[in-house]
Amino acid sequence: MSNYKTNPKFNRKAIQVEAAQQLIANKVKLIDTEQVRLEDAHDRIIAQDVIAPHPYPFFRRSGMDGYAVRSADLSIASSDQKVQLAIIDEIPCGYSSQKEIVEGTAARIMTGAEVPLGADAVVMLEATEQCEVEGRPYVVFKRPTSQGANVTPVGFEVSEGDLLVKKGTLLTAGEISVLATFGIHQLSVFRKPQVGIFATGTELLGIEEELEPGKIRNSNSYMLQSQVKEAGGEPHLLGAIVDDLKLAEQKLQEALSTYDVVITTGGVSVGDYDIMGDLVRQDGTEMLFNKVTMRPGSVTTAAYIQNKLLFALSGNPGACFVGFELFVRPALQGMQASEQPYLARWTAVLGADYSKVNNFTRFVRGKLEVKNGQVFAFPAKVDESSVMVTIKDSDCLIIIPPDKKGLQAGDAVEILKLGR
Numbered sequence: 001m002s003n004y005k006t007n008p009k010f011n012r013k014a015i016q017v018e019a020a021q022q023l024i025a026n027k028v029k030l031i032d033t034e035q036v037r038l039e040d041a042h043d044r045i046i047a048q049d050v051i052a053p054h055p056y057p058f059f060r061r062s063g064m065d066g067y068a069v070r071s072a073d074l075s076i077a078s079s080d081q082k083v084q085l086a087i088i089d090e091i092p093c094g095y096s097s098q099k100e101i102v103e104g105t106a107a108r109i110m111t112g113a114e115v116p117l118g119a120d121a122v123v124m125l126e127a128t129e130q131c132e133v134e135g136r137p138y139v140v141f142k143r144p145t146s147q148g149a150n151v152t153p154v155g156f157e158v159s160e161g162d163l164l165v166k167k168g169t170l171l172t173a174g175e176i177s178v179l180a181t182f183g184i185h186q187l188s189v190f191r192k193p194q195v196g197i198f199a200t201g202t203e204l205l206g207i208e209e210e211l212e213p214g215k216i217r218n219s220n221s222y223m224l225q226s227q228v229k230e231a232g233g234e235p236h237l238l239g240a241i242v243d244d245l246k247l248a249e250q251k252l253q254e255a256l257s258t259y260d261v262v263i264t265t266g267g268v269s270v271g272d273y274d275i276m277g278d279l280v281r282q283d284g285t286e287m288l289f290n291k292v293t294m295r296p297g298s299v300t301t302a303a304y305i306q307n308k309l310l311f312a313l314s315g316n317p318g319a320c321f322v323g324f325e326l327f328v329r330p331a332l333q334g335m336q337a338s339e340q341p342y343l344a345r346w347t348a349v350l351g352a353d354y355s356k357v358n359n360f361t362r363f364v365r366g367k368l369e370v371k372n373g374q375v376f377a378f379p380a381k382v383d384e385s386s387v388m389v390t391i392k393d394s395d396c397l398i399i400i401p402p403d404k405k406g407l408q409a410g411d412a413v414e415i416l417k418l419g420r
C-alpha cells in the first residue's frame, strides 16, 4: 500500500498549461529532412524557402479568345466608323508568334496564348466581325479598346525573386500548385516524426477480443494513432501492457531506441497500479511536469529521456485526447518547424450556460456553429474526463477559465479549434 505522506506520487506541483507547453518547446529539436517528389509532398511541411526563379506569368498572356491589336488603331472605332485590320497570324496556346503587330494589323489569338509583339490589347471575339477584302481576311471593330485590355502582364502574379513558399509551411493544394508552376518537382520536407504508442492497463483488451467482465478495449491507442497522423507524425502501435513497472520500463526502452517520440496512455495518476508516474521519477529521466492546472488531463506527464520526449498521457479518454492536443501536437509540429504548432485560438459566443467551474482551467469539448455571422460554441452534454463518446462530436475545445462564477450563454469565450 502506498503511504500517502511519503510517496512522492502524491507530491505533485501543478503548473499552468502555458508553462508546461514552454517546457516541452524547450526540448523540441528540428527533425532531419528528406527529399520527396512533388506528388508525394501533400500534407508535408516544407523544409526550404522556395524563391520564384522567374516571373509568373512568364509571357504576356491573352485572357480571351479574340484578336490581339494595337489599341491606338481602334481609337476612332464606332458603329458609324468601323475599323478594319488585316489578320496577319493565328496564335493558339503554346505558340510564340514571330510576327509583330504593326499599324493596320491584328492577330487571331486564343485564351492563354502569348500576346504578340506590338499588340497591347486583346478584343474578345464576340465584339468583332470578320470579312474578306481581295481574298484576304480582315477583322472589323465597332468600338475602341483600352491599352492592356485582356492582356495579363508578365509577373502579374509573381515577380522573379518573390518568396513563394516559406520553410515550415504545410503543403496543400495551393502550395502544390505553386511548386508545380515553378517546376519544383523535387523538394526538401521534414521527416515525419516516428511516434511509438503503447497503452498500460491490466484491464485492456485488444480491439479484436471479446469483452470480459471488468475489461475494456484499448481505444486510446487508436485515437492517438489518428491524432498523431493529423499532427503530421507517423504512428506505430506497440500494443498494451499490464500494469507492471518492470514491463513498462522494458517497453519504454524499446520504444525510445526505435522512435523519435513516445506516447503512453494510462497509469499516470495516484492509484496503486499507476506505474507511469513512478517510471518518470527514475534516474536518468528528466521529469518535465506531472501535474497541470487543467481539466481534463490534470495528471498529464511529460519527461525527457535519452534526448527524446515521452508523453505519459492519462488513461481517461477525454484527458488523453486533450493532453495530446495541448502538448504532443505542438511538439510534433514544432519538430517540423511548423509556423503554427499550437491549435488555433478563436473567440466565440458560448452557446449554452456552463456551470462546472473550478480552480483549474477547463478544456470542454464543444461544437461550433455559425449563426447570423457569429461563431457559437456549444459545450458537449457530457464531457467528463472518463467519457469517450462525445470526442467524436467535437470540433473545438472551449476554454473555461478558473473562475467561481460560471459562464452564461452569450458570454464571449476563447476556443481552440481542433483539426488542422
Ligand SMILES: Nc1nc2c(c(=O)[nH]1)N[C@H]1C(S)=C(S)[C@@H](COP(=O)(O)OP(=O)(O)OC[C@H]3O[C@@H](n4cnc5c(N)ncnc54)[C@H](O)[C@@H]3O)O[C@H]1N2
Pocket (backbone or CB within 6 Å): 199, 200, 201, 203, 204, 216, 217, 218, 219, 220, 221, 265, 266, 267, 268, 269, 270, 271, 274, 296, 297, 298, 299, 313, 314, 315, 316, 317, 319, 385, 386
Ligand atoms: N485519488 C485520486 N484518483 C484519481 C485522481 C486523483 O487526483 N486522485 N485523478 C483522476 C483523474 S483527474 C484522472 S484523469 C484519472 C487518471 O487516471 P490514469 O491516467 O492513471 O489512468 P488509468 O488509471 O490507467 O485509467 C483511467 C481510466 O481510463 C481507462 N483507460 C485506461 N487506458 C485506456 C485505454 N488505452 N483505452 C481506453 N480507456 C482506457 C481506464 O480503464 C480507467 O477507466 O485518475 C483519476 N483518479
Ligand code: MOO
Pocket (backbone or CB within 6 Å): 294, 295, 296, 297, 298, 299, 300, 314, 316, 318, 319, 385, 386
Ligand atoms: O486528468 Mo483528470 O482528467 O484532470 O480529470
Ligand SMILES: [Mg+2]
Pocket (backbone or CB within 6 Å): 266, 267, 268, 269, 270, 271, 274, 315
Ligand atoms: Mg490510474
